[in-house]
Amino acid sequence: MTPTPTTGLEALPLRPELRGRTPYGAPQLQVTHRLNTNENPHPLPAELLASLGEALGHAALELNRYPDRDAVALRSDLAAYLSRGGEHVEPAQVWAANGSNEVLQQVLQAFGGAGRTALGFTPSYSMHPIISAGTGTAWADGHRRADFTIDPAAAVAQVRELRPDVVFVTSPNNPTGTAVALQTITELYDATSYGHGRAGVLVVDEAYAEFARTGTPSALTLLPGRPRLLVSRTMSKAFGMAGLRLGYLAADPAVVDALQLVRLPYHLSSLTQAAARAALAHTDALLATVDAVKEQRDRIVAALPALGLTSVPSDANFVLFGRFADASAAWRALLEHDVLVRDVGIPGWLRVTAGTPAETDAFLTALGEVAPDHRLGD
Template sequence: MDPRTTVEAMLRPDLRGRTAYGAPQLEVPVALNTNENSYPVPAVVVDAIAAAVREAAAGLNRYPDREFTALRRALAAYLSRSGTRVTAEQVWAGNGSNEVLLHLLQAFGGPGRTALGFTPAYSMHPIITTTTGTTWLDGMRGVEGHGAFDLDAASAVRQVVEHRPDVVFLCSPNNPTGTALGLDVVEAVHDAAPEALVVVDEAYEEFARPGTPSALTLLAGRPRLVVTRTMSKAFALAGGRLGYLAADPAVTEALRLVRMPYHLSTPTQAVALAALAHADLMLETVDVIKEQRDRVVAELGALGFEPVPSDANFVLFGHLADARATWQALLDRGVLVRDVGIPHYLRVTAGTPDETTRFLEAVAALAPTPTGAAP
């Protein structure tokens, strides 16, 4: 190789010119841009985590439990609380749900295979897809006579039949729109793609409004269906980096072929187990966050904006003349929200009551009336 060859020239062709994922990490009074839980881990749980890590530390000379057996059992027990029985053999976990998604694509994607998602949706889906050499197919949302961000069974099936993907991503509640899917959409997509793995990303499921169903209820008899979750949001454990999934045991067995040895460290397993042992306490803030989310929707609507009704811990709002200028104006007032790249829209996380007040006051001070047109 010519010693003058640049790193850019050596990079895989499909990665050249791409931009790495990265939400701004800025020191601001009110950070509402990454859908974190604004409430700190309760002191009781902090003590339990510290004790668990301390106990585990004496054995750090040994590799961690490669099968993370106790953690899989605890996650299965937590999921089974919803009324749908999940066994430890159905559970897989990784360092955040992104690693879990990576494992799925390493096992079921790859060169010559395709993954279909319905955008706008979670921006990491196409990024992770590309890193595995899988071809990303950009499906579209929007239902005539309904919201611009809705996805119905007929539209989803039509796109699945057209593209015949190897992996299909469904996001419910969807990020960045906050909209949830009916189980009819999941069932229809699953049936229309008999050779595809169907992945339902439920990272925000704990924040869903009453009556919003989980795809966990569809797992029985559907070995190609996968439901992914995370402890980053409702469990306020974003720094713990623990994501997981439930699926047929054949899927979790396949993921063992692609995971790195001992991929979940002993401290990671200890932290997650301590948090799960206090699940009720960790989830106490969920209802408060949902109240603030609904408050944001109501008050933004009263201000003349166009908030999208949400089943997540965030709200996408539109009718902005210039989303980027609005983002900067809010930042100048000490409030950091997310520009998700949708013209005339921004996304804000539902935080504490005080954070919500700060955000709403900042928005109200920007302009008399928003003038942008919705897409």
């Protein structure tokens, strides 16, 4: 019997909360200057490429065997890296997965799910509500001020009212670049203790932490004594290894035990673990590009006022800039100049990744052509 062809998603028994949604993804267009996905624009150093070849070749000899299910050696290396900042992190406090998105998915599988709620302060990382939907977790939008900062009193009040099971705080925030004060994080953590045996977990998403301006502390400093605080990181940004897909978090060892209840067996391949460990052995060389990226970020910020534009203070490797009468029209105009930035859906604003000096030149030149016709008030 020949099966009857379907006509699309409407013919499938899709979960109701997924109907009408579209997959996450930034436009992947063939343009000269791609400044829309917050990648580190600098190529990997030659010495790392040599080490990668050796490490992957060695790992390939045992591809007929399953990888280390718990990635113990990798987690030890990640703990050592996190401890470089002065806060001691044990391997038992670290968990790793295929990108920080998988880490966050596992967090929601363990602490969210049907009948539970996640809260995030939007605009923020758009994958948080998407992963929530994928795990059957209800989503609630938290509030931000007009300048995109979090009002601690209002945020705490909202947490106490909604009593979410998972609270997301992105610092530095994507897409605005704003860092969140540790005092605000502390107050939010305290608010997630609801009494009568009920509590939520607080996830601080620090994907861009290495790009923070001098004096901006990490939530890693808050981990001692806070067993429901989780700090997630990635090797995609500062390490310049977006193609590796390696994310990780630091938390109380009990949180790591919880995540192992939902992780798929052997979820991190032998090749991924080997590549990540090789990269961590070259941490200093990889992070040497961070200052260069920050320099271009600050250069963009400094150039905007002369173009009649402004920006949000950024502790990340990107800049949210505006204001435009029509951000979508400004995005298209920049694309016509062979420059791809990100329209993040905030009226009047666009986001640009800090690239190489040549890419910054191209962006600022194009923006100089585009701004007079598209900035607000002109």
